[in-house]
Amino acid sequence: xxxxxxxxxxxxxxxxxxxxxxxxxxxxxxxxxxxxxxxxxxxxxxxxxxxxxxxxxxxxxxxxxxxxxxxxxxxxxxxxxxxxxxxxxxxxxxxxxxxxxxxxxxxxxxxxxxxxxxxxxxxxxxxxxxxxxxxxxxxxxxxxxxxxxxxxxxxxxxxxxxxxxxxxxxxxxxxxxxxxxxxxxxxxxxxxxxxxxxxxxxxxxxxxxxxxxxxxxxxxxxxxxxxxxxxxxxxxxxxxxxxxxxxxxxxxxxxxxxxxxxxxxxxxxxxxxxxxxxxxxxxxxxx
Amino acid sequence: xxxxxxxxxxxxxxxxxxxxxxxxxxxxxxxxxxxxxxxxxxxxxxxxxxxxxxxxxxxxxxxxxxxxxxxxxxxxxxxxxxxxxxxxxxxxxxxxxxxxxxxxxxxxxxxxxxxxxxxxxxxxxxxxxxxxxxxxxxxxxxxxxxxxxxxxxxxxxxxxxxxxxxxxxxxxxxxxxxxxxxxxxxxxxxxxxxxxxxxxxxxxxxxxxxxxxxxxxxxxxxxxxx
Ligand SMILES: Nc1ncnc2c1ncn2[C@@H]1O[C@H](COP(=O)(O)OP(=O)(O)OP(=O)(O)O)[C@@H](O)[C@H]1O
Ligand SMILES: [Mg+2]
Numbered sequence: 001x002x003x004x005x006x007x008x009x010x011x012x013x014x015x016x017x018x019x020x021x022x023x024x025x026x027x028x029x030x031x032x033x034x035x036x037x038x039x040x041x042x043x044x045x046x047x048x049x050x051x052x053x054x055x056x057x058x059x060x061x062x063x064x065x066x067x068x069x070x071x072x073x074x075x076x077x078x079x080x081x082x083x084x085x086x087x088x089x090x091x092x093x094x095x096x097x098x099x100x101x102x103x104x105x106x107x108x109x110x111x112x113x114x115x116x117x118x119x120x121x122x123x124x125x126x127x128x129x130x131x132x133x134x135x136x137x138x139x140x141x142x143x144x145x146x147x148x149x150x151x152x153x154x155x156x157x158x159x160x161x162x163x164x165x166x167x168x169x170x171x172x173x174x175x176x177x178x179x180x181x182x183x184x185x186x187x188x189x190x191x192x193x194x195x196x197x198x199x200x201x202x203x204x205x206x207x208x209x210x211x212x213x214x215x216x217x218x219x220x221x222x223x224x225x226x227x228x229x230x231x232x233x234x235x236x237x238x239x240x241x242x243x244x245x246x247x248x249x250x251x252x253x254x255x256x257x258x259x260x261x262x263x264x265x266x267x268x269x270x271x272x273x274x275x276x277x278x279x280x281x282x283x284x285x286x287x
Numbered sequence: 288x289x290x291x292x293x294x295x296x297x298x299x300x301x302x303x304x305x306x307x308x309x310x311x312x313x314x315x316x317x318x319x320x321x322x323x324x325x326x327x328x329x330x331x332x333x334x335x336x337x338x339x340x341x342x343x344x345x346x347x348x349x350x351x352x353x354x355x356x357x358x359x360x361x362x363x364x365x366x367x368x369x370x371x372x373x374x375x376x377x378x379x380x381x382x383x384x385x386x387x388x389x390x391x392x393x394x395x396x397x398x399x400x401x402x403x404x405x406x407x408x409x410x411x412x413x414x415x416x417x418x419x420x421x422x423x424x425x426x427x428x429x430x431x432x433x434x435x436x437x438x439x440x441x442x443x444x445x446x447x448x449x450x451x452x453x454x455x456x457x458x459x460x461x462x463x464x465x466x467x468x469x470x471x472x473x474x475x476x477x478x479x480x481x482x483x484x485x486x487x488x489x490x491x492x493x494x495x496x497x498x499x500x501x502x503x504x505x506x507x508x509x510x511x512x513x
Contacts, residue, residue, distance in 0.1 A: 003392065191376075191378070192378055195376050195378060195389075196389075196393045197362075197365070198336060198338070198365060198370060198372075198376075199365065199366075199389070199390045199393050199394065199437075199441075200362045200363070200364075200365035200366035200368075200390075200393065200394050200441075201362060201393035201394065202358075202359045202362040203358055203359065203362070204359070205362075205393060205395070
């Protein structure tokens with residue numbers, strides 16, 4: 001093991017350019033991946049907060065049996081909460097929020113319908129629930145935050161998809177970089193390798209230093225990426241918090257540290273895969 | 288030990304480097320392989336360590352066709368064979384001791400055995416005092432001996448020596464042949480490719496002659512006649 005480790009360190013020193021370029025692309029890739037993952041976490045948390053806040057309002061026709069309708073709606077499975085608000089309660093809410101409604105009421109009487117306010121477990125279900133409730137007898141109209149929520153969901157998931165696409169491309173780039181670095185290392189050792197073969201070294205023995213090289217590079221890149229990501233992300237999150245205090249940004253270590261660990265492991269894995277593939281391919285080309 | 292069955296070898300761009308070789312070498316034999324430059328001596332040896340596979344026919348070592356060996360099995364085969372290469376193939380970045388120990392290292396021999404075995408091999412070939420020198424600091428004859436030491440340190444069943452005296456004066460050449468005979472007496476089968484008429488005639492052993500890839504003589508009593 002000692003021999004293999006020394007051997008792989010010597011190789012990395014021997015082809016510093018290939019090693020360095022691999023290291024840099026790998027670090028950047030992992031860094032961006034880390035950002036995208038953390039962004040996704042934030043998006044998910046924001047969405048679930050939106051979900052808990054979004055309400056569907058069903059306006060009842062005069063004379064409809066509010067209590068019976070409330071019961072019926074409660075039986076719909078996506079619905080988590082139903083509240084019946086009478087005409088008078090709506091009116092007093094409105095007068096509290098918009099004092100000038102008082103004048104209007106004097107002219108026309110209470111124009112506000114009794115309302116069922118319901119919450120659903122997942123925002124995506126809003127449309128369906130609204131449709132169902134809208135068909136019930138005694139329900140005049142249904143309103144929900146569709147436009148605003150749909151748009152937010154769309155934007156955020158586009159950013160997320162784009163981010164993952166970018167990371168996938170970068171990971172492929174990283175793989176090619178590792179392949180190249182290992183190929184250069186094998187080429188530099190070709191005389192030694194051919195002698196090793198003729199002396200009876202197993203393919204596994206010849207490969208090991210190159211595999212270690214790949215894994216070591218991946219681990220180091222993961223380490224650096226994590227080391228850069230943590231402070232950069234926390235700084236950014238604090239800035240966002242200052243700008244938009246309502247956004248539920250994630251800053252707890254319990255959520256962030258698995259991401260950092262994941263980057264390390266992914267780095268090692270990509271390094272291992274790249275060098276496995278490279279050794280399989282390029283060692284066969286020799287002799 | 289070694290059997291050639293109707294072996295033909297073509298290289299890309301060079302047909303019939305060996306043609307229709309039919310031959311058996313028994314365990315414990317000492318055999319010279321002679322022939323002019325380009326006759327196919329190195330090619331013959333390279334077939335035995337499976338550096339090449341025959342274009343036609345089959346080479347068997349220990350009764351097993353070499354085409355059956357794959358991957359790690361090929362490595363196992365080569366561990367039983369020591370080879371002295373025509374261009375010696377010492378590693379320039381390792382000193383003499385490490386070059387010889389390299390053969391033990393790559394075959395997984397525990398490090399505690401290296402010292403005794405490497406020094407023993409260096410003593411056998413008479414370059415024990417050069418163990419810390421670099422290959423490029425050695426005369427060609429000394430390099431050749433180190434290459435022999437590396438070939439025998441693994442105590443192979445079969446020793447292939449391709450021109451082991453190619454760069455040596457007559458005195459040193461005789462020494463090397465004595466070393467090879469000594470190894471042979473310990474039970475190792477030895478095959479020596481050589482141009483050195485003087486050696487072949489004074490230390491007589493079975494002699495196989497190649498001419499343009501064909502086996503033209505196989506004389507159990509020896510003698511140099513191309
Ligand atoms: N890798 C190769 N590709 C093409 N031709 C080759 C190759 N190796 C050897 N040959 C040819 O095969 C023939 C036999 O070569 P080989 O090296 O076996 O001869 P040799 O008897 O060992 O010669 P020498 O005494 O000079 O070492 C030669 O004509 C050589 O040109
Ligand atoms: Mg030759």
